[in-house]
Amino acid sequence: MNLPLDLPPHETVAEREAVARIYGEPLLELPRDLYIPPDALEVILEAFEGPLDLLLYLIRKSNLDILDIPMAPLTNQYLVYVEAMRRNNLELAADYLLMAAMLLEIKSRMLLPRPPKAVEDDGLDPRAELVRRLLEYEQMKMAAARLDVLPRAGRDFEWVGVVVTERIVERQPEVSLHELQVAWLRIMKRVRLTRHHTVRRDELSVREHMSMVLRRLEGGAFVVFDSLFDLKLGAAGVVVCFLAVLELVKERMINLAQTDAFAPIYVRLADASEHA
Amino acid sequence: MQANTPEDCKRVIEAALLVASAPLAVSQLRRLFEPDPGSELVRRLLDELRTDWSDRGVELVQLASGWRFQTRAEYQVYLDRLKDERSPRYSRAVLETLAIIAYRQPVTRGDIEEVRGVAVSPSVIKTLESRGWIDVVGHRDTPGRPALFATTKRFLDEMGLRTLTELPALTDIERIMELVDTQEITQSAAPTDEEAHDESVERGG
């Protein structure tokens, strides 16, 4: 279809980059004839932010004078797009249909001879409101593009945020080590712990290693027993780690497995079968 | 520690700005000290700090709601390498809505829809609200009492602006529109300036 509107396009804001990509190929320019590949239609629709955006594109593409829009060809071409959209995407077409109605109304009003003595309102060019809206939209569209390139926190720069030692996260309750200690002692006082629950300083390192071993076994896979021990920790460290493993076995938190005598020993979480 | 000398005070101000989760105004910085050192000294020390930091990866900047340390843009390429996720890219719908709110504020959702020519989805507003860039500043006294949106101080801060007047200038379209009006005036019985103004106010409503 060769609409008079299909003049060679010129460089405009609407075309500053590929409109869309179809199967990885940049679609540099929207199809100018009637045919829109069905797969491309949705992509094309997504490339436009609405009827004003589509109209602006049609106007700018054909290098039309926005102040003197030829209504008939513009309306025709617009309707071609809308019809294609309507066939494929009814939901999206609503805003577009409203605009189609407006275009048709303007077109028909322009065909009417202008009454010599008109009421103030009728003296206006029927296109004036459309032009105003197009220009205002284009202005905001360009403003949006400019806002987008302003250096922005989190994208182009970061804000400095040093931790305050005493107040770790803002508005988060503070806990001091002393409070923790007091809490612990308070519990013990209250419930009169049996020996089972007393904790000595050296025992704590066993407890810490118990957590570390469990973290190592996270995921539920078998781990070779020997690999649990970090020799860099020294003899004392290895012993503590060994005690931690024994404690974990005793408390039924881990399982040990050995197929034959002297075969490697494997360790995994007691609940590993659940994970598997 | 006793902040006796201006140099001590500068260290305190520096520490406060380094830990602050939001920009600090001069009035807030004065509260760091007892007795109040006065705004003149604080301003002078801020200037000195800005110079002290001028050859670092971090700079002291003045924003809408006060002073803040932030990294220089040239360092972003390095810092991005530590990030798990990129900061979000906003869709055109979000950006255009933001632009309309920024330049035309306060506006209702209806106003935005009128400019854009399409319905504004609630998720677009929510995106901008949850980023802390816009909020509701009132309601228009029309049926339904629609919410009026405006940009926040945080929007200015995050865009590195001190005031809304520092927003990028709008394009010459405004001049084109003036041209439209002039042509209309000469060609037809166009409305007077007052009428045009009334109309625009009405449209806003």
Added chain:
Amino acid sequence: MQANTPEDCKRVIEAALLVASAPLAVSQLRRLFEPDPGSELVRRLLDELRTDWSDRGVELVQLASGWRFQTRAEYQVYLDRLKDERSPRYSRAVLETLAIIAYRQPVTRGDIEEVRGVAVSPSVIKTLESRGWIDVVGHRDTPGRPALFATTKRFLDEMGLRTLTELPALTDIERIMELVDTQEITQSAAPTDEEAHDESVERGG
């Protein structure tokens, strides 16, 4: 910006540490650069930075999970003046639960309930989990397979500890209590270890 010299690299590391929300390990800091400058250089620059910052309100410290900048305690009196309100406090239930997990880890909810003598509400556990101070490290192989809780690296970092053994020692009171316990054991027909354990499992379940 091109980080060509060690001095440039130092500025990048400094900026990264100043904006980081969590301590950064040497391995993470190496990722800032391409090509990798190696851990030796990074470590040397961290040492230099620590010295550079030695007379400031903020210091560079090494924690369990890496390096971070934090304020010096002497500056707290000034920074407190910026706070509008005192931060909220955790309930006794939260503090006691945290203490039990810290000192007795890994423990199940049943264990905690047994020690505290009252039921532990899920919200208490959730509070500590969402703060990132505790997490589930496994499940005990008993009926119901209860989750085992332990403290995290972040807990250590935020409490300023390198290992759990740096937790405050349980002092005199405990020794006295231990003495009491021993006396009780010798005085009465106390349950054997096995019995006590079984009992705890039962109550815990």
